[in-house]
Amino acid sequence: MSDDTDDLHLFREAVKDAKPLKHDRILHRPSPPKPIPMQLIRDEQQALKDSLSDDYMPAHELETGEELLYLRDGHSPDILRKLRRGHWVIQQQLDLHGMLVDEARAYTADFLNQCKKRGIRCVRIIHGKGLGSRNREPVLKNKLRSWLMQRDEVIAYCQARQVDGGAGAVVVLLKSS
Structure with missing residues (x-):
């Protein structure tokens, strides 16, 4: 006899007197699924929305003219210089083209x-140049500036290099985890 046949024979000998359990005697019933905390989800979404104000503008903003430029207090100016020169690899990007302000804020x-x-440390956010807006002004660009400065994880941001989107995008450096 082969090993498989021996094993099968031994198993059958071992369980020959066993009686199957009745279905109503199942010891471990699966627990019901946990309820989905819909109110918590709505609260978190509202908190995200409320956490980014459109009117926030700190006194220490570094922008000159139309270029987006920001460095959080306490960080070396070298960080901003390196960010502007493309020192960090852009790891992720978000495209806000064509979105309404509330939608863009949530995204x-x-x-x-x-x-x-x-x-993720370095990201690009594409806000567009505003060519499709009413006055052909970059609405999301101005909102994004304010939103980013309010986020603790944002160390610095600057207008993207021309090859990365130029005036229609911003490169953001985030704190390491």
């Missing part, structure tokens, strides 16, 4: 939270 908050969770 930006969610994107930054996901990047923070995943330990």
Whole structure:
């Protein structure tokens, strides 16, 4: 006899007197699925929305003219210089083209939270140049500036290099996890 046949024979000998359990005697019933905390989800979404104000403008903003430029207090100016020169590899990007302000705010908050969770350091956010807006002005660009400065994980940001989107995008450096 082969090993498989021997094993099968031994198993059958060992269980020949066993009686099957009745279905109503199952010892481990699967636990019911946990309820989905819909109110908590709504509260978190509202908190994300509320966490980014459109009117925030600190006194220490570094912008000159139309270029987006920001460095959080306590960080070396070398960081901003390196960011402007493309020192860090852009690991993720978010494209806000064509979005309404509220939609863009929510996407930006969610994107930054996901990047923070995943330990991503350098990202590009494409806001567009505003050519499709009413007055052909970059609405999202101005909003994004304010939103980014309010986020603790944002160390610095600057207008993207021409090859990375120029005036239609911003490169953001985030704190390491």
